[in-house]
Amino acid sequence: MPIVIKVLGFSVALTLVFTIITNLLPQVEGEAPQEKTFDPGAFTEESFVLLGEDLFKGKGTCTLCHNNMGRAPDILVMNMGETAAERLADTRYQGKATDTESYLRESMLEPSLYVVKNYGKKGSKSPMPVINKAPIQLSEIEINAIIAYMQVKDGNQMTVALPTATPPQEKTKTVQALAENAEAAISQYGCTACHAILTSESEIGPDLRNVATRLSSAEIRQSIIEPNAVITEGYSPMMPSNFAEQMKVKELEMIVQFLAEGGQ
The missing domain is CATH 1.10.760.10 (Cytochrome c-like domain)
Structure with a gap:
């Protein structure tokens, strides 16, 4: 019986020691990642372009393919104003864009409409996902911010209009259809x-x-x-x-x- 009491006493004492040590150590509380929000009416041209750069390298996953690995044009080292003009003049171009801004927007929303020579997949299809759909799902403001970044990064003029504050509207949630296979x-x-x-x-x-x-x-x-x-x-x-x-x-x-x- 004394041995059992000693064992129990030792266990209780050990538990108390660990409890005391735990409470003495600095407590670190993890924070859940938060989605970035922004006020459409608060943007300046500089902050809008910075948002576009952040999206281009982050949420938009543009640098995943548009880099120096050769899988897609390396946008970061290209003058997109000059590049857009060259592609609009290409005899293979069958889109509806007329300037840099509309070409950049079209290339993100309809990437297979015009595939740059030596890129793409069989059947002249672009492997690039439509960025306003899953899994990227950029909003119109985010798309415009990326266009603004691609214009300004090369010293060209930003032609995208800054977003303006709008009264809150009730959002209609749409459910994307289940893929067939x-x-x-x-x-x-x-x-x-x-x-x-x-x-x-x-x-x-x-x-x-x-x-x-x-x-x-x-x-x-x-x-x-x-x-x-x-x-x-x-x-x-x-x-x-x-x-x-x-x-x-x-x-x-x-x-x-x-x-x-x-x-x-």
């Missing part, structure tokens, strides 16, 4: 922009046509839900961490099953 979901969420899959030959990310030989279904699912948890050797952590949040559960499972079965 895995192939549709893969295209809808822009997987082909970085991965070799379906008709895409992109090498920005790992080849997904043979991913089933490397990963189990559970590992494929994790790579979509937590894309930066395990990085394939030779690649950089570029996939958006909230990528899976844009999908419906059924769409995620369709993609996982499709890849687990060898992309068939």
Whole structure:
């Protein structure tokens, strides 16, 4: 009996010691990430361009492909005013743009309307996702800010009108239709922009046509839900961490099953 009492007493004392030490240590409280908000009526030209730069390199994921790796034109080292004029004069151009601003907007909203020579996929299709749709879903103000940044970064004049304050309006939430199959979901969420899959030959990310030989279904699912948890050797952590949040559960499972079965 005395031994049991001693053991219990030691356990209680040890618990108290750890409790005291824990309370003495600095307490760190994590904060949930917050979505950036802005007042449309408070922008200056400078702050609007800075917003565009932040979106171009962040939420818009533009630098994922538009860099010096050769998968898409390196916008950061190009004069987009001169470039837009050259492309509008191209005999292959069949769009409706008439100036730099309208060309840049068209290239983001209808990327396959005009594909720059030596880029794109089979059938003259652009691997670039439509940026006002999932998974990027930029607003009109955000698109205009990126256009303003691409104009001003080269010393050209900003032609985009600054947003103005508008009275609050009730937002109508729209629900995007469920993708019909895995192939549709893969295209809808822009997987082909970085991965070799379906008709895409992109090498920005790992080849997904043979991913089933490397990963189990559970590992494929994790790579979509937590894309930066395990990085394939030779690649950089570029996939958006909230990528899976844009999908419906059924769409995620369709993609996982499709890849687990060898992309068939």
